[in-house]
Amino acid sequence: xxxxxxxxxxxxxLEREFTLGEIPGILWTPASASASAPAPLILLGNPPLGLRxxxxxxxxxxxxxxxxxxxxxxxxxxxxxxxxxxxAAEQARADLRRxxxxxxxVSDEIVDALTxxxxxxxxxxxxxxxxxxxxxxEIGGPxxxxxxxxxxxxxxxVVEPRISAAVLFAGSFVPRAMFEEARQVxxxxxxxxxxxxxxxxxxSALDLFDAFGTKEKTLHANMGGHTGVxxxxxxxxxxxxxxxxx
Numbered sequence: 001x002x003x004x005x006x007x008x009x010x011x012x013x014l015e016r017e018f019t020l021g022e023i024p025g026i027l028w029t030p031a032s033a034s035a036s037a038p039a040p041l042i043l044l045g046n047p048p049l050g051l052r053x054x055x056x057x058x059x060x061x062x063x064x065x066x067x068x069x070x071x072x073x074x075x076x077x078x079x080x081x082x083x084x085x086x087x088a089a090e091q092a093r094a095d096l097r098r099x100x101x102x103x104x105x106v107s108d109e110i111v112d113a114l115t116x117x118x119x120x121x122x123x124x125x126x127x128x129x130x131x132x133x134x135x136x137x138e139i140g141g142p143x144x145x146x147x148x149x150x151x152x153x154x155x156x157x158v159v160e161p162r163i164s165a166a167v168l169f170a171g172s173f174v175p176r177a178m179f180e181e182a183r184q185v186x187x188x189x190x191x192x193x194x195x196x197x198x199x200x201x202x203x204s205a206l207d208l209f210d211a212f213g214t215k216e217k218t219l220h221a222n223m224g225g226h227t228g229v230x231x232x233x234x235x236x237x238x239x240x241x242x243x244x245x246x
Contacts, residue, residue, distance in 0.1 A: 001132035013066045015059070020129055024051060024082060025075035028062035029138060033071055038140030040245040041133060043156075043163075044074035045148015046122060048172075050081030061146075061234070068238055070245065071139050075129050077149075078121040088117065096173075100199070111173040115151050119178075123155045130162060142245050146237065150208075151178045157185045165244035166190070167237045170205035171197055179211045188216040190240040192233060195223050 005017040012031030017024070033039035042065050047054035051074065062072040079086030092114035099106050133139050142164035145153055153168045158181050170193040189212055193205050209219050218240070222230055 001129075001135075009059075009063070011063060011066070013063055015062075020075065020125070020132060022083070023075050023125055023129070025073060025129060026051065026058070026062075027071065027073045027133065028059070028066060029071045030066035030069055032069060033138040035137035038138050039069060039071040040142055040144070041139050042070050042072045042144045042146050042241060042245070043126065043130070044072050044146055045153060045169075046075060046077035046080070048077060048080065048149065051076050052081060064234060064238060065241070068242055070144075070241065071133075073129065073133055075125060078118060078125070088113070106173060106201075108176060112175045112177070115149070115173065115175050116177065118149065119151050119155050122149070122152050123159065126152070126156055127160060130160070134162070144241050144245050146241075150174060154178050154181050154185060157187055157189075163187060165241065167192065167240060170194075170208065171200050173201065174204060174208055179208060182208055182211040183213045185212050186214050188240075188244050189214055189218070190237055191217065191219045192229070192237070193219060193221040194225060194229060195221050196225050198225055 001018050001020050003016050003018045007015050009015055014029045016027045018027060030039055044058060044061060047058060058074055065072045076083050079089045095110045096106060096114055099110060141162060143162050144165045145156055145163050146167040147169050149172050150168050150170060151174055153166055156163055157166050165188045167190045170191055191209050220233060220236055222233060
């Protein structure tokens, strides 16, 4: 991990941009964090539109978490932002757009091509980032995961024992193969569903929630589309992490 920039925000949060190999990322640390009092860590799931485009939303979430005493970090999704283009992923996204614009069913083949290679690439990158972040003296466990592509969150919840709890956003298509992995999830989950999300299959999201194997899972369903998430939903997620990461 190599830090490339550093600034102190007006609320005392330390924001540091970094690279992990060729992967860009951002770490936000509350002013209270120190080697003698390391902050728990929340991983902000890869922003699908890229770090730069989604920075205002990311930093708002980071500040909210810092006020609760948590550090937060995120990394760029493969093929997104300033990372090298990924032709296969771009083709899968184009096929998805074409099907949705034509009001056609989104086939399993499109969903698999769009999501499964992304999971295979992104999860090891998150594990490498977690290694580097937890080596910093001011960062400690436990670790939570929040948002991003839900299939990436599912895989991380299964394979990464350092993650103790997760907030998952049911706002993306999920391959059928991920349902079997969902049955292996045992950590506490807080799942957000926008009831009228035009880019998500509601019944599939409900089936996925039912499939999760954990004994502690909560579904927060709100009326509205993908971008209509109410403010209080973030407060509920913060309370969830306060219960499980402190």
